[in-house]
Amino acid sequence: MKSMPIFAVIGHPNEGKSSVVATLVENDQIRISPRPGETVESMTYPVSIDGQDVIAFVDTPGFQNPVQTLGWMRKFRGPENEVFAAFLEEFRDDPGMAHECELLTPVRDGAGIIYVLDASRPLRQVDKAEMEILRLTGRPRMAILNCKTGEEQFLEEWKIELRKHFNMVRTFNALRATFAERMRLLESLRALEQDWEDALGLVVDAFVRDWQRRNAECAALVCDFLRRVLGMVETAQLADPERRAEVEARLVTRLEERIRREEELLHERVCLQFRHDSRSFVLPQQSVLRQDLFSRTTWTVFGLSKGKLVAAAVAAGGAAGAALDLATLGSSLGLFAAVGGATAGLAALLQGERLVRGTVLGLGIGRRSVQVGPLDTVQWIFVLLDRFLLHYWYVIHWSHAWRGEDFVPATIDEGGKQGFSSTWSREARGLCAEFFKVGAAGDDSRAMTLEMDLRRFLEEELERMSRL
Amino acid sequence: MKHGMRLGDYLDLEWFLEKDRILAPGEILDRDRKIGLAAKAVPLKLYAAYWLEHRRRADAGGLPSRSLRSVLVVLRLVFGVGGLLAGISLVRALLLYSGVQPVNVSVFLLLAVFPQAGLSLLAAGLLALRKLRRNESRIPLRFMFDLFWRRPARLSPQAGFVRALFLQRGWPARMLGWESLRLMHLGGVCVAFGSASGLALSVAVTDLAFGWQSTLQVGAQGMHSLVSTLSAPWSWLPAAWGLTPTLVQIEGSRIILKDGIEALASADLVAWWPFLCMCLLVYALLPRFLLLVSAHWMLRRVEQRFVHPDLGRILDRMQAPLLGSARAGETPSAPLPLGVKPVAGAEQSVLQPQGNVGCVLVLPPELVGRIGDDLLFDLTQRVCGYPAGRIISATLDPDDIRQVLDDCAGLDWVGGFERFVVLVEAWQPPIRENLQALTLLGQADGRRLILVFCGRPFGGNWLTAPDDAEREVWTDAVARLAPLRVDIFGAST
Numbered sequence: 001m002k003s004m005p006i007f008a009v010i011g012h013p014n015e016g017k018s019s020v021v022a023t024l025v026e027n028d029q030i031r032i033s034p035r036p037g038e039t040v041e042s043m044t045y046p047v048s049i050d051g052q053d054v055i056a057f058v059d060t061p062g063f064q065n066p067v068q069t070l071g072w073m074r075k076f077r078g079p080e081n082e083v084f085a086a087f088l089e090e091f092r093d094d095p096g097m098a099h100e101c102e103l104l105t106p107v108r109d110g111a112g113i114i115y116v117l118d119a120s121r122p123l124r125q126v127d128k129a130e131m132e133i134l135r136l137t138g139r140p141r142m143a144i145l146n147c148k149t150g151e152e153q154f155l156e157e158w159k160i161e162l163r164k165h166f167n168m169v170r171t172f173n174a175l176r177a178t179f180a181e182r183m184r185l186l187e188s189l190r191a192l193e194q195d196w197e198d199a200l201g202l203v204v205d206a207f208v209r210d211w212q213r214r215n216a217e218c219a220a221l222v223c224d225f226l227r228r229v230l231g232m233v234e235t236a237q238l239a240d241p242e243r244r245a246e247v248e249a250r251l252v253t254r255l256e257e258r259i260r261r262e263e264e265l266l267h268e269r270v271c272l273q274f275r276h277d278s279r280s281f282v283l284p285q286q287s288v289l290r291q292d293l294f295s296r297t298t299w300t301v302f303g304l305s306k307g308k309l310v311a312a313a314v315a316a317g318g319a320a321g322a323a324l325d326l327a328t329l330g331s332s333l334g335l336f337a338a339v340g341g342a343t344a345g346l347a348a349l350l351q352g353e354r355l356v357r358g359t360v361l362g363l364g365i366g367r368r369s370v371q372v373g374p375l376d377t378v379q380w381i382f383v384l385l386d387r388f389l390l391h392y393w394y395v396i397h398w399s400h401a402w403r404g405e406d407f408v409p410a411t412i413d414e415g416g417k418q419g420f421s422s423t424w425s426r427e428a429r430g431l432c433a434e435f436f437k438v439g440a441a442g443d444d445s446r447a448m449t450l451e452m453d454l455r456r457f458l459e460e461e462l463e464r465m466s467r468l
Numbered sequence: 469m470k471h472g473m474r475l476g477d478y479l480d481l482e483w484f485l486e487k488d489r490i491l492a493p494g495e496i497l498d499r500d501r502k503i504g505l506a507a508k509a510v511p512l513k514l515y516a517a518y519w520l521e522h523r524r525r526a527d528a529g530g531l532p533s534r535s536l537r538s539v540l541v542v543l544r545l546v547f548g549v550g551g552l553l554a555g556i557s558l559v560r561a562l563l564l565y566s567g568v569q570p571v572n573v574s575v576f577l578l579l580a581v582f583p584q585a586g587l588s589l590l591a592a593g594l595l596a597l598r599k600l601r602r603n604e605s606r607i608p609l610r611f612m613f614d615l616f617w618r619r620p621a622r623l624s625p626q627a628g629f630v631r632a633l634f635l636q637r638g639w640p641a642r643m644l645g646w647e648s649l650r651l652m653h654l655g656g657v658c659v660a661f662g663s664a665s666g667l668a669l670s671v672a673v674t675d676l677a678f679g680w681q682s683t684l685q686v687g688a689q690g691m692h693s694l695v696s697t698l699s700a701p702w703s704w705l706p707a708a709w710g711l712t713p714t715l716v717q718i719e720g721s722r723i724i725l726k727d728g729i730e731a732l733a734s735a736d737l738v739a740w741w742p743f744l745c746m747c748l749l750v751y752a753l754l755p756r757f758l759l760l761v762s763a764h765w766m767l768r769r770v771e772q773r774f775v776h777p778d779l780g781r782i783l784d785r786m787q788a789p790l791l792g793s794a795r796a797g798e799t800p801s802a803p804l805p806l807g808v809k810p811v812a813g814a815e816q817s818v819l820q821p822q823g824n825v826g827c828v829l830v831l832p833p834e835l836v837g838r839i840g841d842d843l844l845f846d847l848t849q850r851v852c853g854y855p856a857g858r859i860i861s862a863t864l865d866p867d868d869i870r871q872v873l874d875d876c877a878g879l880d881w882v883g884g885f886e887r888f889v890v891l892v893e894a895w896q897p898p899i900r901e902n903l904q905a906l907t908l909l910g911q912a913d914g915r916r917l918i919l920v921f922c923g924r925p926f927g928g929n930w931l932t933a934p935d936d937a938e939r940e941v942w943t944d945a946v947a948r949l950a951p952l953r954v955d956i957f958g959a960s961t
Contacts, residue, residue: 013897035941036897048792050505064900067865096900121895121924124834125863149924206789213788217493220781231636272493448639451777 005196006056007189008042008106011116012130013062016146019174020116021045021059023399024182028277030059042102049206054199058111060103066129069100073136084108084137104137112192113141115166119158120151131165140192142168144185148175167192175399179211179466211466214273219458221273222388223451225266226381229259230439233373244370251372256294263293263384267391274395281398289390293383302386302419303379304429374440381436382429386419389465393420396466420461428457472517474771475643476533481516482633482640483532483626484523485778497785504786515786516779532633535626540647547655555662556669563670570679570721570729573740577698580663581747587656588755591649595762639774646767653760660752664745671741678740679723679732688719699743701750711746713739825879826854827887827918830872830909833861835891838930847931848889851918851957854882856889864892864902869909886915891959894921894934898945907949919946922959931959 009017014036022030025045031038042060046053063069069087076083084104091097107113113134117127134141143166145158155171162169172185183204190200234251238244271281283289291297303309421429435450473481488496500519507518524531562576634641670676680691692715696703699712713721713736720736723729729737827848831839845855860875862868872888881887888909892902910917921942923934934942939958946954 013899035937036899046792049789050501051790051792062897062899066899067863067867067901071867096904099900122834124832124893124896126896126899126901151924151926153925206791209788210791213784216784217781220778223777269493275494448777455777 003110003195004053004055005189005193005199006044006058006106006109006111007114008058008060008103008111009114009116010060010103010107010130010134011062012066012118012127013064015062015116015118016148016174017062017116018059019399020114020144020146020172021057023174023177024057024185026275028275036062040099040102042106044106047203049202054206055196055203057114058106060106061099063103063126063130063133064099065097066126066133069097070129070133073133081138104133107134107137107139111139112189112196113137113139114189115141115143115162116146117143117158117162118148119145119155119171120147120149120153122154123157123161128161131161135165140196141166142170142189142192145169145171146173147171148173176397177399178468179207179396183207212463215462215466216455216459217273218270218392218462219455221266221269222385222458223455225262225388226384226435226454227439227447227451229262229375229384230381230436231374232258233371234258235369235371238368238370241368247370248372251370255373260293263387266388270388270392270395274398276395276398281395283391283394287390287394289387289394293387298383298387299379302390302421303382304419304422309379309382375436376440378433378436381432382419382421385432386421389420389461392462393465420465424461431457472514473520473776475640475647475767476536477517477520478640478643478771478774478776479532479536479630479633480520480524481776481778483629484520484527486629497790500782500785501788501790507786512783515783516776519782519786530624530626532626532630535624535630540651543651544654547651548658551655551658552662552665555659555664556666557662558659559663559666560670563667563674563676565674565676567675567677568729570677570723570732570737572723573678573680573721573744574682576678576744577747581744581751584656584660584663584748584752585755588752588759591653591759592755595759643767643770643774646763646770650760650763650767653756653763656756657753657760660748660756664748664753667741667745667748671745676741677729677734677737678744679721679729679737680718681723681725688715688722691722692718695743698747698751702746709742710739711742713743824882825857825876826882827852827856827889828872828876828879829856829859830869830888830890831859831861832891832893833863835893835930836861838925843931847891847920847959851920851955852887852889852916854887857882864890864905866901866904866908869905873909884914886912887918888915889918889920891920891922892942894938894942895924898942903945903949906946906954910949910954916955918955918957920957920959933958 009021011017018030018039022028025047027045030043030045039059039061042058044056044058046056048054072087072090073083076086078086085108088101088104088108091101094101115131115134143162145155145162147155159169168188168191170185170188172181177185186200186204186207190197190204232255234255236247236251238247271277288297288301291301421432424432431450431453435447435454438446438450503519503522504515506522507515510518558580562580563571565571634644682691684690695713695718702711705711717736717739720733721740723732829844829848831844841859844859848854848856858876858879860872862872876886876888879886890906890909896902906917906919909915919942921934921939922930923932923938926932939956943956946956
């Protein structure tokens with residue numbers, strides 16, 4: 001019977017072993033500290049599929065006495081394959097060798113080795129001692145070059161030395177690793193040991209399937225969010241017509257607050273989809289997402305440029321008009337499409353940044369009420385989508401090993417706009433604009449069809465972003 | 469996709485999805501995958517129904533579908549029984565006969581048959597119009613809800629949810645539209661059935677006479693033409709059954725008020741009732757029944773064609789393998805235990821000047837030749853007041869340090885004090901071997917140990933300043949070596 005693949009993640013203290021494990025198993029709970037020596041005992045983190053463990057990673061403490069350990073092993077005169085058992089027996093009760101015993105125990109028990117090292121620093125004698133110890137184990141082993149500071153001056157030196165001791169050498173930054181990089185690492189682990197190929201294949205397939213499901217969930221979540229937000233209105237009784245502006249202002253504030261809450265909820269749920277504890281996930285300090293949804297900066301950075309916005313609105317208006325043309329069995333010669341497109345485009349051009357429009361309901365006899373909402377400007381759907389996508393981008397790049405500092409995702413800067421939507425095709429932008437139009441108008445049956453299309457488009461978009 | 473889900477199922481689906489909104493995604497995923505694994509033998513098209521059934525079983529509270537069903541049962545009863553009573557009452561009111569004035573067939577047709585037929589025709593026309601224009605007929609739901617539920621706050625959560633859903637979303641309202649139509653046609657069928665059965669019952673248990681009259685000079689022939697036209701749908705049935713009055717019977721049942729009915733033959737006066745019965749069946753009951761069936765069929769079609777956007781998500785969760793990783797915590801860190809074990813070893817000495825030695829510089833072997841001697845002399849001068857009298861290459865492990873001490877054993881130290889300056893690459897974490905070595909080096913009386921931390925090499929410079937974190941880590945580690953007297957400096961570029 002083939003045994004479950006277990007990989008002991010081994011290395012010098014503070015080289016990022018816990019980070020690698022946290023990233024591979026997507027576990028925010030693993031203790032990671034910038035201070036060396038925080039991991040004092042081996043912890044096993046199994047990956048299960050449907051409740052059955054299929055693979056496990058063991059986070060081990062760093063070497064504390066590599067030179068002495070190697071010296072002892074070289075002096076060992078017993079059978080070669082018993083050196084580790086003898087070492088563990090000899091130092092079982094020696095507190096000074098506790099870390100070595102901890103990290104070598106899973107190896108003695110048959111675990112493969114993932115040797116993690118920080119290749120942004122020079123190679124030292126202790127590193128050579130560690131590599132030699134691991135070579136003596138005779139277990140399948142891979143070295144992971146984790147360039148913590150990005151310095152690559154010593155990379156070649158490391159590679160030359162590592163190739164002497166390891167079956168495989170890969171570069172993997174646990175703090176920056178994308179989903180694709182994680183999968184590539186797992187794929188390469190398959191090649192280490194033939195007996196583990198099937199199990200690792202299963203894990204890779206499960207991760208890929210799970211990632212697709214997460215993207216589909218996120219697409220559904222954002223569509224649900226948009227549907228809720230686009231239809232939102234606030235109404236209040238208007239006892240005194242003189243106070244209309246005041247009542248409207250109050251309603252706008254209330255509406256904004258509701259939209260903010262919905263967006264927070266969306267972001268929180270996206271975090272949870274990717275197994276990030278929302279308490280540990282923090283937006284980068286300089287992120288534009290830290291700006292209020294209704295701030296000028298948000299409006300400036302996200303959404304479409306004027307030209308693209310008008311084009312999108314024209315496409316959406318044209319589509320609605322085309323439906324009317326169809327209803328007349330074409331006898332209108334596309335007039336409705338042309339007029340609808342032109343009107344929508346003009347509206348998009350003139351609407352500016354207006355959030356909502358206040359409307360007085362009632363006939364002037366008896367009770368009157370003021371209604372604020374729904375969202376009045378097509379730009380909002382692009383702003384909301386851009387904010388969602390940027391948040392998604394942060395989330396998928398927020399490593400499970402990341403514990404504090406900022407990083408800047410690649411942003412697309414085009415005409416001052418940094419949102420993803422400005423890079424979309426004309427058809428995609430038209431689809432969004434039409435969804436906004438029917439969503440705000442409360443046309444549920446059309447919105448439903450468009451929602452399905454939008455979901456599909458967003459799923460593809462999220463998949464694309466995952467592969468970037 | 470044929471999934472067999474009905475309006476009530478969709479309402480429950482929305483109800484459960486709303487409940488899921490407050491659950492953690494992991495919890496939802498876990499639950500749905502378990503349902504998916506249990507549904508392995510179920511055909512894929514029935515996965516959604518299986519999921520729904522599972523959720524219903526697990527949910528102890530009331531469900532919107534039950535609320536809807538209760539309301540529908542009541543409404544069906546009201547419409548059914550009300551329709552029957554209305555039909556019977558209508559017919560009974562028209563069949564008043566006391567032996568003086570026979571029941572006027574024309575009035576009966578005008579009040580009991582034609583209105584029902586007309587309404588059916590109108591309903592069919594509206595349906596055809598809707599089909600032609602491809603638009604949706606909207607029912608004034610808000611008005612109806614406001615009418616029946618004046619205080620929504622007093623509704624049960626399920627009923628309140630259903631109300632909100634019908635008002636906010638188009639698809640349930642659309643299905644409800646067909647459901648309402650079905651109810652109305654059920655009422656219509658019951659009215660027609662009540663009318664027909666009322667007539668049949670009246671004929672069976674009472675003495676009735678039917679006749680016709682007209683001021684116009686149309687004559688029996690005209691009436692016969694009208695009757696023949698009306699009875700065309702069942703004209704193929706045997707004439708012996710007497711479902712259509714003959715011309716003679718029509719002539720024989722004409723009422724002329726000034727002549728009275730005494731002269732009319734009883735056989736002619738009762739010949740009308742099968743015809744009237746057939747009229748009710750064919751022009752009132754049958755169209756209504758067809759409309760009821762079509763409304764039912766349309767409802768089923770809408771339900772069948774409707775694919776809830778979230779069904780895909782649910783199926784995905786049921787089918788995607790559930791990935792898990794243990795959420796174990798880790799024990800807090802503890803200071804590294806120190807202990808020295810004697811091991812022999814040797815390293816080479818780099819610089820061995822003659823005469824009194826102010827201090828000895830211990831340099832990592834990897835830095836030999838990378839930092840100029842003048843820089844090293846300046847460094848030792850700065851930190852201990854003497855240039856390095858000797859520079860020894862050694863790693864920070866006990867064996868090497870023992871060798872260093874052996875090599876320096878016979879040195880003539882300035883002022884009789886041993887001074888060791890150790891250049892430590894602080895970017896390497898202090899491992900136990902390093903600390904053991906420092907303990908060895910610093911534990912003798914009359915010996916001063918000075919540590920100089922340097923940072924990561926950068927741009928060809930190997931004597932860089934350590935960063936704060938590295939310096940702090942080492943300072944803390946060295947502090948645990950107490951009571952050693954150690955002076956700490958940082959290298960600067």
